[in-house]
Amino acid sequence: MGINSAKLGAVLQNFATGTSDVQGVALVTPDGLPLASSLPGGMDEERVSAMSAAMLSLGERIGTELTRGGIDRILVEGEDGYAILTSCGQDAVFLVLASKSAKQGVLMLEIKRAVSELKLLLI
Amino acid sequence: MEIMRLVVTGPVGAGKSTFIRSVSEIEVVDTDRRATDETAQLKAKTTVALDFGRLQFGPDMALHLYGTPGQFRFDFMWDILIRKAHAYIMLVPANRPAEFRNARRINSFMQQRSAVPMVIGMTHMDCEDAWEMENVAIALGYLDLSKAPPIVTVDAQDPASSGQALMAVVRQLMQAHLKPRH
C-alpha cells in the first residue's frame, strides 16, 4: 500500500500532544528527507531532517570506530531541553524534542512505544 | 462433452437466479419454492437447493452454471457445489449494506474450501442508495484494491452485462493457466 504519510502524521501528532513535555517530533529517512513531522513553529522540516540523519549516521560511526556497538539512540542534552534520535527500523529515524522538565525514563518508554507503532506503518 | 462448471454465489437478493436465467440458453432448471421466511418480503420465490443453467457454445463444449442458495441453513449445498467448481462469481447487492457481512462470510467459506479463480460482481449499482464499488470492496474486507480479485458491475437482468461478467471470470481462468500450479 506504500507508506501512508497522513497516518504517520496522525501518530506523530498524537505523540506530540499526548506525551508530557514533548515539544516536537519528526520522522525522517536515513538519507535525511522528512517523512512526517509535528514541529514547533519556526523550525524548518527539511533542515531538521538532514541534521537528524547526519547525526544518527555520525553516531553509528562512533559506535563502530570507537567500538561502542550498534546505536539505539542518540541523546543531546541542552540547557533548555533534550533532542533524542532513535532509529526506527531500516527506513526511518525518529526525532523527539522535549523540554528540560521531562523525566528521561518516562520519555524513553514513551518513545519506545511510539517507535513500535511507527514501525508498523512503515512496512 | 467438455464442461466448465461455474458457481454463482452471494447473499440473499443479490440476483443469482436472475443472472443464471439471463445467460442460460436452456429453460433454467430451478428448485424454487415459495418462500415462507423473512425472504418472502424480498421476493416471491427463493432458491432452496440450487439453480442450474447451461450455455452450449460448441458441439461438445458447454458452460454449466450452478447458483447457490443465499441462506446459511443451506450451506451444505455451497460445500457440494464449490468442491467441483472451476471458478466462482460472487454477486453482491451494492444497495444492501446489511448483506455485506453475509457476503464476507460466504466468501471466506469459499476461500477456505477452494482456490479456484473468482470474480466479484456488484449488482443493483444503479439503485440510488447503492454504495460505490470501492467502498463495497472495503466492506468485504478487500482493503487494497490492487490485491482484490477483479470486481465488475453486473446488471443481472441484462444478458450482455451478465455475459461481460462471465468474460471476467474466463479471463481469470486464462491467467491462472499462464501461472504454473503449485
Added chain:
Amino acid sequence: MVISGYLSDFSLPEILQFLDEGSKSGLLAVQPSGLGARAGVASSTALSRHYFIWFNEGRIIAAADQQDYRGLVRMIAQRKWMDESKLRQLISQCPSGSAFGSFLKSQNLLSADQLRLLFSTQVIRQICALFELVNGSYQFVGTVQPPFLEMTGLSAPAKEVILPGLRALDNWSTLAEKLPSSSSSLIQNLQSQPELRLNAQEAQVQGLTDGRMPLQQIAKQMALPLETVQKIAFRLIVTGFAEEVPLATEAEARADTPAELESAGTTGIRQGFLERLMGYLNQI
C-alpha cells in the same frame, strides 16, 4: 463521498470498522430514532439530537453532540481548568489548521494528561455510549474540514474505540443478527492484525481461530455461555483480528444434487476451451 442508512442494517461497530479499514476522512452523523433509544444516550427530550464523529484517515479525531464547535471548550470550562473568557480569547489566538488542544499544550496551559482525559471523555466515552442505540440513522460525508476547535490533537484508530465500546455493551439487541453463527468457526484475518491489546478471554478465543472449531465447541471448551463467545467473536471480527467462516453442516440432502455434478470429475480446463467460450460470450 456520502453514505447513509440505518443502524439496523449496518451497525455502528460495522460503520466504524469500515471507516477505519477504508482510511476514510470526514464526518459521521448519527441520529437516534424511535423509543428504543436508551436514557443516558438520548433522553426523550433529546431524540432529535445528532451525534457527530470526525475522522481523519480512519482515525477518530473528535466527537460532539452539538455542531457548534464549542464542546471541547465547554469540557475545559466545566472542569474549571480555565474560565470561559480566557478560552474565548485563546480561540482567537489559535493558529488556523492546528488542533485547539495541541495549541493549549504548546502554550503550557494544559498538560498531556489533561488532554488525554479530555479525549477519552469526548471520544471514547461518547461513542461507546452510542453503541447502545437500538435504532437510528447515520450519514457519512467525506468532504468536511477537520473541526480544529473540537480537537484535542489526539486521535485513535476507530478500532481502538470499538473494542472497549463493545466490551462494555449490555444491550446487544441491535447486534443480535450480526453475531456469528454458533456453527461457524473463525480464521485469522491475514490482511490486518491490529495492534490492540486483547483481554484474556478474547486472546483465548483468538488462539482458537483455526477455521475448524465451531464457536459452540469453543464455548464448551472455555466453559462459557455460547452467547458470550459469539460476542467475543464479533469483537474480534469487527476489529479485524478474525473472519467468520461458516462450517457446512454435513450434507443431509445430497439427493438434490444433479447428476451432471456427480459424474463430472474436476479436471483442468484447456486454454482452447476458454478461448472458444470467450469468443462466444463476446457475441452476446
Added chain:
Amino acid sequence: MTASTLIANQIRPELGDFGSIVCFKAVVTGIEEALGEKAALIALIAAGRVRGKQLASALNIQSGMPLEQITSAMQGALGQAGTRLCVIDKIVMVDDAYQVFCRETICSSGEPQGSPRSLSYTMGALQGVLEIATGKRLRGAQVESVLRGSNHDVAEFKEY
C-alpha cells in the same frame, strides 16, 4: 540573463572563479574520513540541494515549466558556460520518475573505473532544481554510473 553572468565574475582578481577538481575531491574524501561515508553523503546531498534551490531561483525556474525549458536552463547553468558541475545530456520521464543523464560530473571525475563512489553533491544540486521546477518533494537515487560501465551518470528522482 545568460547563465555565465550568474557567477559573479570577479570573485578572485588573480585566480578567477574556478578551483581545482583535485581540491573538491579532497574536500569530499576529507569529510568522509572525518564523519564517515554516510554522514558525508547526507551532508553533501543537503548542501547540493540548497545550492540547487538557489540556482533555480536565480534562473527563475518555477513549478510547472515544461521539461525542455528546465533542461536547457540547467544545461546552461551547470555546464561549460556555467559552474561546470557536470554536462547534462538530457532529462527524461520514465513512468513517474525523472531521469537526468549527466557526464563529467564533479563527483565521478578523477575516480578510477570500478570505484564505488556515488554522486553526492551533484545529486543534491540536480534534486534541488528539480524540486523547485516540479513543485514536488523528490527522492533521488543513482541508477547508472560512468564508474561502473555506463556512458552516463544517471540520477533518478521520484516523488515520495
